[in-house]
Amino acid sequence: MARRHRILLVIAGLTAGGAERQLALLTQHVDHCEFDIGLLLFNSRDRIHYRGVIDERIWLRTLELSPTEDGVKLIPRLISGIRNAIAEWSPDLIHTSLNIANHATRFSALISRWKTPIVTSIRADFREGYSARDRFLERMLWRRTNYFICNSGVSKQQLIADLGVNESNIKTIPNGVEDKFFQTNIVEKPKWWPRGRSCLTVARLKDGKNYLELVFAIKYLADNDKLGDWNFVFVGEGPQKKELLEAIKKAKIENRVVLVEPVEDLLPIYHSADVFLLPSLHEGLSNVLLEAQAMQLPIIVTKEANRAAAVDAEHAFLIDATNFGPQLESALSSNKHELVERGILMSQSIRQRYSVERMVSETCEIWRSLLANHV
Known part of the structure; x- marks a missing residue:
């Protein structure tokens, strides 16, 4: 019997997030008869949100690093942790995701001179979603990548144009949406769900997700007596x-906004909402946008967050990323029938374009090609 190829997946952690969910899906749906999967996480085991990856078939190591520690001080521990994991498990190929893992792994390869091929997964808009520091690091390290995977064509074209990545070494593989998000069965609302109609946002609580601007927009609606029976649910960490809670209190909209931490099963959350809103300043290909469409939710999204065309502009409500109170008012004032129709129309093409099977199959094909050429 032929030896299974060992694939080491590297990411900072499996906290709640789109890229993290995609890696968890890849880990769970890959053919374990063909590939032996290892998983290296930089943070602690107790911070794993996607518990399905804890499987006896998967080699798992965590470096137990704290995300609050000073980044500069973490570098030696990251480099040695990656080197030790490679020495212990001897992977045939390494697949990294998100900037911390992407940069640290390639830096470790250059410092320690190990030759294992690397697949680098880019999940963000290179020009808008990367900090100046991260763009600098990518320019320094990209040549150590054997193959790039992007989840949007926009990111792919930016890497080709800005870095000079060869088109034969990069591919767009869209996110996969799990089948469960296409079910239409009625799911009971969480007991804490607000009364009236609800507008849902699911995203990390950080600057690029533009929550503070959303708070200003909700305040605009409240000040102009345009809130009606609408409430807003923010799911994230x-x-x-702290800054967001203070802004909500200052705007005097505490009775209209519910902030909850991420949950592993988002189905009841999506099912309970009337509209999904993503106010981000930039996105690669947003996982939650795809899931919300699969659930037939009407979508309100900033033009900046839809650069990857995850949402059909004809059927979504596209808004600006700043001062969008009046645009939000217009979208929420649509009648219920129009909102339902928009949701149904956007759901129809999602299953074919964004299947988990396609994402896993195309990723494994890249692994096979690199492994064949590396032998």
Whole structure:
């Protein structure tokens, strides 16, 4: 019997997030008869949100690093942790996701001179979603990547144009949406769900997700007596939580906004909402946008968050990323029948375009090609 190829997946952690969910899905749906999967996480095991990855078939190591520790001080521990994991498990190929893992793994390869091929997964808009520091690091390290995977064509074209990545070494593989998000069975609302109609936002609580601008827009509606029976549910965690709570209190809209931490099963959340809103300043290909469409929710999204065309502009409500109170008012004032129709129309093409099977199959094909050429 032929030895299974060992694939080491590397990411900072499996906290709640779109990229993290995609890696968890890849881990769970790959053919374990063909590939032996290892998982290296930089943070602690108790911070794993997607518990399905804890499987006896998967080699799992965590470096137990705290996200609050000083980044510069973490570098030696990251480099040595990656080197030790490779020495212990001897992977045939390494697949990294998100900037911390992407940068640290390639830096470790250059410092330690190990030759294992690397697949780098880019999940954000390179020009708008990367900080100046991260763009600098990518320019320094990208040549150590054997193959790039992007989840949107926009990111792919930016890497080709801005870095000079060869078109034969990069591919767009869209996110996969789980089948469960296409079910139409009635799911009971969470007991804490607000009365009236609800507008849902699911995103990390950080600057780029633009929550503070959303608070200003809700305040605009309240000040102009345009809220009606609308309430807003924010699902997320992150460094901006304290600032966001203070902004909600200052705007005097505490009775209209519910802030909850991420849950592993988002189905009841999506089912309970009337509209999904994503106010981000930038996105690669947003996982929650795809899931919300699969659930037939009408979509309100900033033009900046839809650069990857995750949402059909003809059927969504596209808004600006700043001062969008009047645009939000217009969208929420649509009659219920129009909202339902928009949701149904956007759901129809999602299953074919964004299947988990396609995402896993195309990723594995890249692995096979690199492994064949590396032998």
